[in-house]
Amino acid sequence: MLNIGDVIILEDLESKEVKRYKSKIVEKKEDELYIDYPFDEATGKAAFLPQYKELKAYIVSKDNNVYTFYMTIKDRKKIEIPVLVIDYPGEDQLTKTQRRRFVRVPSTVDIAIHPLYEDFAPFTATTLDISAGGVAINAPVDRQLTIGKTVMVWLVLHFDGEESQYIKSKAHIIRVIDEIIDNKQKISLEFDGLTALQRQTLIKFSFNQQLLFRRKGMEQY
Numbered sequence: 001m002l003n004i005g006d007v008i009i010l011e012d013l014e015s016k017e018v019k020r021y022k023s024k025i026v027e028k029k030e031d032e033l034y035i036d037y038p039f040d041e042a043t044g045k046a047a048f049l050p051q052y053k054e055l056k057a058y059i060v061s062k063d064n065n066v067y068t069f070y071m072t073i074k075d076r077k078k079i080e081i082p083v084l085v086i087d088y089p090g091e092d093q094l095t096k097t098q099r100r101r102f103v104r105v106p107s108t109v110d111i112a113i114h115p116l117y118e119d120f121a122p123f124t125a126t127t128l129d130i131s132a133g134g135v136a137i138n139a140p141v142d143r144q145l146t147i148g149k150t151v152m153v154w155l156v157l158h159f160d161g162e163e164s165q166y167i168k169s170k171a172h173i174i175r176v177i178d179e180i181i182d183n184k185q186k187i188s189l190e191f192d193g194l195t196a197l198q199r200q201t202l203i204k205f206s207f208n209q210q211l212l213f214r215r216k217g218m219e220q221y
Contacts (some may be wrong), residue, residue: 002028002067002091007148008035009058010049020172020192021047022148025059026083031090032074034083041150041172044117049073049084057086059094060092060147066174090101104131105209111137112154116170120144127155130209132202134171134190141185149173152162153189157205167202169194 011021021038029032040047049055051073059067075085096217109127128136135155139145155167175188193209194202 003184004028005061007146008033009041009148011056011058013054013056020150021049021108022150023084026081027079028149029088031088032089033086034077034079035086037082040117044119051075060174067096069094096187101190103204103206103210104129104134104136107206107209109135109158113137113139113143114152114154116150116152120163121165128186130155130202131206132191132194132199134174134188136186136188138181139187141183145173145176145187147173147176150192151189153191157201159205161206165205167194167198167201169198205215 002025004027004034006025008025009024010021010023012021020041020196022041023035023038026034026036038047038049039045039155053073055071055073057069069089071086071088073084074087077083077085098208100154107127107130109130111127112122112124114122123140123143125137128138130136135153145151150170150172153167153169153171157165157167170192171189172192173187174190175186177186179185191202
């Protein structure tokens, strides 16, 4: 299930804000994983995580599934490269995450994607679908957007008879479709750290979009 080179995201359980660190699996033992030194997704800088710190781990497998478990940093070692040693409960103890807690509906919404630090050029696009949990878009392949990467997104939500609402949030990439059409590929993003008001706005927008599609379907008969 898990392989050398799989992306691993570590989430700080004690932080009041969403704080994630990105790494990858370097070596796999029966009850331990060796991971590359992680970096803070918000700053791109190397992160110092003390021994015995407890974190929640998200592992993105090569089949694009995400598995979670709780772990503790056990040790630091140097093999070919410096690594952190974390405890690993075994594959039968991993929890496969259910990404789609919110219904996604087809919707064309203007969106801007920006890097947290200058590792790719910002770009604008339109969504393919949207929910209170995330969005899917067609992204240029030259931006090198990979699973686990965190970006900043801006959305413009238009409500009939109301003022447009703007959503600004961090989001991380949870799926990348290999098929490339017109130098673009579909990526799915999951929002990070939405406020309760932002979540409610997205739920309202998704509900309105569902009603719109139902009306259009009824008008065809």
